[in-house]
Amino acid sequence: MVRGGRPLRGTVTVSGAKNAAVALLPATILARDACVVDNLPEIQDVLLLRDILSRMGAKVEYVPEERRMTVDTSADMTTGATFGLVRRMRASYYLLGALLARYGHAQIALPGGCDIGQRPIDQHLKGLRALGAEVETEHGILKAKTDGLRGAEVYLDVASVGATVNIMLASVHAEGLTTIVNAAKEPHVVDLANFLNCMGASVKGAGTDVIRVRGKKDLHGTSYTIIPDQIEAGTLMIAAAATRGDVVIQNVISTHLESISAKLIEMGVHVDQGYDHVRVYSDKRPRHVTIKTLPYPGFPTDIQQPISALLCTAEGTSVIIESIFEDRFKQVAEFCRMGARVSVDNRVAVIEGVEKLTGAPVTASDLRAGAALIVAGLMAEGETYIKNVKFIDRGYERIEDKLISLGASIERIEVEDEYGMYE
Ligand code: EPZ
Numbered sequence: 001m002v003r004g005g006r007p008l009r010g011t012v013t014v015s016g017a018k019n020a021a022v023a024l025l026p027a028t029i030l031a032r033d034a035c036v037v038d039n040l041p042e043i044q045d046v047l048l049l050r051d052i053l054s055r056m057g058a059k060v061e062y063v064p065e066e067r068r069m070t071v072d073t074s075a076d077m078t079t080g081a082t083f084g085l086v087r088r089m090r091a092s093y094y095l096l097g098a099l100l101a102r103y104g105h106a107q108i109a110l111p112g113g114c115d116i117g118q119r120p121i122d123q124h125l126k127g128l129r130a131l132g133a134e135v136e137t138e139h140g141i142l143k144a145k146t147d148g149l150r151g152a153e154v155y156l157d158v159a160s161v162g163a164t165v166n167i168m169l170a171s172v173h174a175e176g177l178t179t180i181v182n183a184a185k186e187p188h189v190v191d192l193a194n195f196l197n198c199m200g201a202s203v204k205g206a207g208t209d210v211i212r213v214r215g216k217k218d219l220h221g222t223s224y225t226i227i228p229d230q231i232e233a234g235t236l237m238i239a240a241a242a243t244r245g246d247v248v249i250q251n252v253i254s255t256h257l258e259s260i261s262a263k264l265i266e267m268g269v270h271v272d273q274g275y276d277h278v279r280v281y282s283d284k285r286p287r288h289v290t291i292k293t294l295p296y297p298g299f300p301t302d303i304q305q306p307i308s309a310l311l312c313t314a315e316g317t318s319v320i321i322e323s324i325f326e327d328r329f330k331q332v333a334e335f336c337r338m339g340a341r342v343s344v345d346n347r348v349a350v351i352e353g354v355e356k357l358t359g360a361p362v363t364a365s366d367l368r369a370g371a372a373l374i375v376a377g378l379m380a381e382g383e384t385y386i387k388n389v390k391f392i393d394r395g396y397e398r399i400e401d402k403l404i405s406l407g408a409s410i411e412r413i414e415v416e417d418e419y420g421m422y423e
Contacts, residue, residue, distance in 0.1 A: 001384070001385050001410070001411055001413055002359070002374060002377030002378055002380075002384045002386065002408070002409070003382070003383050003410070004357075004359055004379055004380040004381055004383075005243075005381060006378075006408060006409055008245035008246075008247050008378070008403070008407055009246050009247065009406060010407065011247070011248040011250060012247060012248075012249055012250065012405060013250045013251045014228045014229055014232050014233045014249060014251045014252055015039075015041035015042070015043075015067075015232060016038075016041045016227070016228060016229060017188055017227050017228060017229035017231075017232075018043055018046075018229055018232075018394075018395045019091075019186070019188040019229075019231070020187070020188035020191040020192070020226040020227050020229075021037070021041060021045065021046050021226055022045050022046075022049060022090075022091035022094065023091065023094055023189075023191070024037055024191065024195050024224070024226060025037065025046070025049040025050075025069070025071065026049070026091070026094040026098045026169065027094075027098060027169055027192060027195060027199075028058070028073055029053075029058070029073050029098040029099060029102055030098055030101060030102060030169065030172055030173070030196070030199065030219050031073060031199050031222070032220060033072065033074050033220060033221040034070055034072035034221045035070070035223070036068060036070050036221075036223040037068070037071070037224055037225075037226060038067060038223065038224065038225040039067050039225045039227075039228075040062075040067045040068065040069055041067070041229060042065075042067065042397045043393065043394060043397050044390070044394045045089055045394055046069070047062075048085055049091075050062045050069065051085055052081055052085050052086060052092070052095070053071060053073070055078075055081075055083065055085070056077045056081055057073075057075055057076060057077040057078055058073045058075075058077060059071075059072040059073075060072075072221075077099075079103045080106070080108075081095050081106075081107070081108050081109065082107055082108065082109045086108060086111070087109045087111065088112050089111065089113060090112065090113025090114070090162070091111070092108060092111045092112075093108060093142065093162065094162075094165055094166055094169060095108050096108045096124075096128070096142055096144055097124075097128070097165070097166035097167065097168070098169045098170075100128065100133055100144050100145075100149065101149065101173045101174070104146050104147065104148065105144065105145040105146070106142075106143075106144050107141050107142070107143045107144075109141055110137065110140050110141070110142055114391075115327070115330075115365065116325040116327055116328040117327045117328060123156050123157060123158055123162075123163035124160075124162060124163045124167070126154065126156075126157075127154040127156070127166065127170070127180070128144060128166070128167065128170055130152040130154045131149045131150065131151070131152050131154075131170055131171060131174050132146050132147075132148065132150050132152070132174075133146040133149065133170070149170060149174035149175070149215075150174055150175045150176055151174045151175060151176030151177040151179075151213070151215055152174075152178055152179075153179040153181065154167055154178070154180050154181065155181045155182060156180065156182040156183065157182075158182075159182050159183065159184045159185070159209075159295040161186050161188070164180055164184040165184075165188075165189060167180055168180065168189075168192060168193065168206075168213060171213040172196055172201045172203070172216060172219065173215055174215040175215050176214070176215060177214050177215075178212070178215070179213075180210065180211040180212075180213075181210050182209055183205075183209060183210060183211045184295060184296070185207050185208065185295065185296045186295070187227055187230055187253070187256045188227070189206055189211075191227045193206030193207075193211070194224075195224045195226075196219070198224055199222050200216060200219045200220050202214040202216060228251045228256075230252070230253070230257055231300065231395070232395075232396055233249050233252045233257055233260075233278070234260040234300065234302075234307075235303070235306045235371050235375070235396070236249050236402070237249060237257070237260060237261070237264060237271070237278065237280045238260075238264070238307050239375050239378055239406075240280040240282070240406075241267070241282045241286060242309065242313075242375050243378050243408075244282055244283055244284070245280075245282075245406070245407075246279070246280075247279070247280050247281070247406055248277055248279045249277060249280065250276065251276060251277070252277060253276075254274070254275060254278060257278060258297065259298060259299045259300065260299070260303055260307075261278065263289060263299060263307070264280065264286075266287070266289050267286035267287050267289050267314065268282070268287045269286060270282060285315050286310060286311075286313075286314040286315070287314060288311065288314045288317055288318040289311070289314075290318065290320075291307065291311075291318070291319070291320045291321070292320075292321040293321070293323050293324050294323060294324070301322065301324040303368075304322055304328065304368075305328065305368040305369050305371065305372040306372045306375050307320075308320055308329075308331060308342075308349060308372060309331070309335065309373070309375035309376040309379070311351045312335050312340040312341075312342065312351055312353065312354065312376065312379075313354060313355065313356060313357060313379055314351070317350060317351065317352045317353065318350075318351040318353065319351070321347060322347045322348075322349070323347065326347060328368075329344045330369050331365070331368075331369035331372040331373060332344050334362040334363060334369070334373055335357070335372075337360045337361075337362055338357040338358055338360045338362065338380055338384065339356070339357050340376075341353075341354055356381055357379055358380055358381050359377060359380045359381065359382030359383040359385075360380075360384060360385075361384075361387070362376075362377075362384060362385070362386055362387070363386070363387045363388055364387065364388040365388070365391070366391055367394050367395045368395070369391070370389060370391045370392035371392060371395075371396065371399075374392070374399065378403070378410075385413075
């Protein structure tokens with residue numbers, strides 16, 4: 001439950017990046033001895049990967065309060081991850097690339113994840129096949145096998161984060177050079193490349209359109225600290241602006257936030273960037289803007305939903321073009337229950353700013369829609385009840401604690417839904 005109308009003030013520290021964590025933890029399968037991963041966010045997806053890796057035979061020690069996980073995959077692991085846990089997370093398919101590289105075969109249940117579009121994996125399969133793997137889908141299971149992966153040139157039709165990560169994982173032991181053209185450039189892609197290089201791999205060009213991986217026989221364990229979560233940071237920046245607050249967000253990499261800062265400044269919000277922190281403050285109604293989501297370094301699709309909440313009470317009419325996912329405006333129907341005036345046509349949302357939103361019972365449909373509803377609740381007059389907050393816990397560590405420390409009135413309520421199970 002969120003009680004709106006209170007400006008957020010103070011300092012908050014951003015946790016480690018979810019989308020880096022879910023790529024780096026499967027990558028530990030490639031090391032012949034233990035890896036220590038630091039600055040892990042305490043979120044559902046990290047707990048899920050701990051359980052999946054353990055079930056597959058890895059020795060995993062996870063100390064949440066120290067944000068540290070030690071993963072020792074030196075013993076042999078099963079190459080099948082077809083149990084239920086796997087289906088609950090999109091990033092499970094990274095296990096395919098890692099297991100294929102290490103063992104030459106793998107069976108992974110087709111992934112789940114946020115319902116924001118069809119989310120095909122054709123580019124993943126194209127890349128793995130180019131490296132010499134046979135990949136088939138049978139009964140909802142992705143089955144891959146090879147008699148030895150060989151480096152290849154892979155041209156991605158879409159700058160897909162997942163495909164870039166999966167092909168990078170599969171290529172680290174492949175014989176010779178693998179080139180990924182039109183690669184995704186997201187910060188977590190670079191973080192994975194750095195992690196692999198710390199393990200002794202040879203990955204060059206991450207963060208540019210072309211990544212080159214020279215296969216290496218075996219990789220050793222390493223210790224590594226993952227990057228801060230630029231999507232959590234962006235969400236907190238938007239919450240500060242939405243409540244006309246004044247917040248310093250610590251432990252950020254400012255370059256990762258540039259498109260978000262630029263858009264907030266365009267809206268009339270003040271953003272002072274330090275090298276490891278950013279201060280966001282505003283005392284007036286934001287101006288309308290046009291936003292088009294793009295692959296990094298463009299405006300991130302994961303911030304489209306939180307910022308669409310802020311635009312509901314901006315002055316004037318805003319337009320959002322969601323060019324990455326075809327069905328990522330599920331938060332809009334919920335905003336309209338709070339008095340927003342938004343119309344959606346396929347990949348375009350037109351938001352006519354209103355003076356204020358009013359609190360209402362709303363439902364989160366996916367992770368970032370849930371975050372968007374928190375932002376709307378923080379702005380709205382009265383109380384907003386958000387159902388399905390489990391989606392939010394997948395990507396934000398203790399979000400209510402962070403917001404309460406900034407002065408928000410937000411609490412988690414255990415409820416019995418009509419089926420008598422907890423939300
Ligand atoms: C990653 O998803 C993130 N998830 C998403 O974050 C993020 O929104 C997305 O990248 C874009 O930045 C993780 O990193 C675990 P894509 P992913 O492959 O890899 C199409 C969050 O909220 N495509 O870059 O699934 C696809 O349909 C989550 O933290 C193909 O056509 O995204 C989409 O339109 C949500 N074929 C576009 O590419 C493929 O084989 C971008 O998808 C793969 C993707």
